[in-house]
Amino acid sequence: MDHRPRERVPVLADVARVAGVSVPTVSRVLTGATPVSDKTRKRVDDAILELGYRPNEAARALVRGRQSMVGIIAGNTTRFGYAATIQGIEEAARAAGLLVAITVVNSATEADVKAAVDLMLGQPLAGVIVLDFDLQGERALSALPETLPIAVVTSTNDGRAARRVLFDDHKGGYEATKYLLSLGHETVHYVAVPSSGRPSGRLVGWREALLEAGRKVPEVVLADWSAQSGFEAGLILAGLSDVTAVLSGNDEIAFGVMKALQLNGLSVPDDVSVVGFDDHPHAVLWSPSLTTMAQDFVQLGASALHLLVAEREGADGPADASSPSPHLIVRDSTAPPRAGGAGRTIH
Incomplete structure (x- = not known):
C-alpha cells in the first residue's frame, strides 16, 4: 500500500x-x-x-541545541567583491549543513546600523560574518554583542577583537604602482574607493611605492564603487597634462575611467595606461582588456566560514587566516608611455 x-x-x-x-x-x-x-x-x-x-535540518539543529544559521552583514551585495565573497561563504556553509541569512546596512548612520544589527540578531544565529569593506561594515562590527561568534573579512587588524580573514590591499596597491612605474611612467594617478574610516590599504600602498621611487604623489581623485563615478573621475583626469598612468580602486571604476578618457580623444593604453583592482569577470572582455590586481574573493568567504565554525565549536587554531596575495594580471590596458606624455585637454 x-x-x-x-x-x-x-x-x-x-x-x-x-x-x-x-x-x-x-x-x-x-x-x-x-x-x-x-x-x-x-x-x-x-x-x-x-x-x-x-x-528539516534547522529543526534538527534546534533539537540538538545547535543553531544552524550564519548571518552575513554587508554594506552592499551588488558589487563584484561583495557578491563573490558572499558566494564563498554560502558554498562553504552549504557544505557544512548551515543556512545563510544576509542583512544589508543601507548607510553608516547610527539608525541604519542599529536597524540592520537588530534585524540580524532576531534570527537563530550560529554566528555572524561581517564584510568590513566599508564604513557600514566597520560600524556594524562594532555594534555586534561580544558574546556572539564573529568572523570578519577585512584588510586590517584594527578594531574590535574577532577572528579575521585578511586580504593584502596594501601589497596590491604597492605592486600595481611599481608595475606602472617599471613601464616608464613618471607618476601614477589614483582614483580611490570610499574609505572605511581608516586609510585604504590600496591608497597607502600606492603612495608608498611613489615615495619610495622618489616620484610626485598626485592628488587623489575620489570615487564611489561604481563605473559612473569612475567615468566622472576620468573626465577630471582627461584634462590634466601629466596623466599617463592611472590606478583605479576597483575594476568598475577603471571601466568608467577608460570610457571617459576615450570619449575625450585619449587612447588606452597609448596615451594613458589604466590598472584596476579585483579582476571583475568583465575585465577580460572590456576594450581594451583591463590589467588588474586579482583577488580570490570566493576563497575569502570560504575561509571566513571555516573560522566561524571553528570558533563556534571551540576548536583550537589560528585567530586569523590570510588569503592568497593579490596578483597582477597584465592585459591590454597598460603600455610604456608615449613620447611627450598626455598633455591634452577635454574636447
Whole structure:
C-alpha cells in the first residue's frame, strides 16, 4: 500500500504513522539523542524512504541545541567583491549543513546600523560574518554583542577583537604602482574607493611605492564603487597634462575611467595606461582588456566560514587566516608611455 501523502510534503507525523511508532520515537532516530533498537530504526528508515521524507535540518539543529544559521552583514551585495565573497561563504556553509541569512546596512548612520544589527540578531544565529569593506561594515562590527561568534573579512587588524580573514590591499596597491612605474611612467594617478574610516590599504600602498621611487604623489581623485563615478573621475583626469598612468580602486571604476578618457580623444593604453583592482569577470572582455590586481574573493568567504565554525565549536587554531596575495594580471590596458606624455585637454 502506498502511504505517501498526495497533496503535501510529508512531515514527521507521516513517518511515525507509516512506521507504526510515535513521533518522539522518529525524532530520537533522526537526532540520535536516545538509543533505539535496530528493528525500530529500520522501520523508521523504511518509512522515510517510502515517503521521500526530507528532515528539516534547522529543526534538527534546534533539537540538538545547535543553531544552524550564519548571518552575513554587508554594506552592499551588488558589487563584484561583495557578491563573490558572499558566494564563498554560502558554498562553504552549504557544505557544512548551515543556512545563510544576509542583512544589508543601507548607510553608516547610527539608525541604519542599529536597524540592520537588530534585524540580524532576531534570527537563530550560529554566528555572524561581517564584510568590513566599508564604513557600514566597520560600524556594524562594532555594534555586534561580544558574546556572539564573529568572523570578519577585512584588510586590517584594527578594531574590535574577532577572528579575521585578511586580504593584502596594501601589497596590491604597492605592486600595481611599481608595475606602472617599471613601464616608464613618471607618476601614477589614483582614483580611490570610499574609505572605511581608516586609510585604504590600496591608497597607502600606492603612495608608498611613489615615495619610495622618489616620484610626485598626485592628488587623489575620489570615487564611489561604481563605473559612473569612475567615468566622472576620468573626465577630471582627461584634462590634466601629466596623466599617463592611472590606478583605479576597483575594476568598475577603471571601466568608467577608460570610457571617459576615450570619449575625450585619449587612447588606452597609448596615451594613458589604466590598472584596476579585483579582476571583475568583465575585465577580460572590456576594450581594451583591463590589467588588474586579482583577488580570490570566493576563497575569502570560504575561509571566513571555516573560522566561524571553528570558533563556534571551540576548536583550537589560528585567530586569523590570510588569503592568497593579490596578483597582477597584465592585459591590454597598460603600455610604456608615449613620447611627450598626455598633455591634452577635454574636447
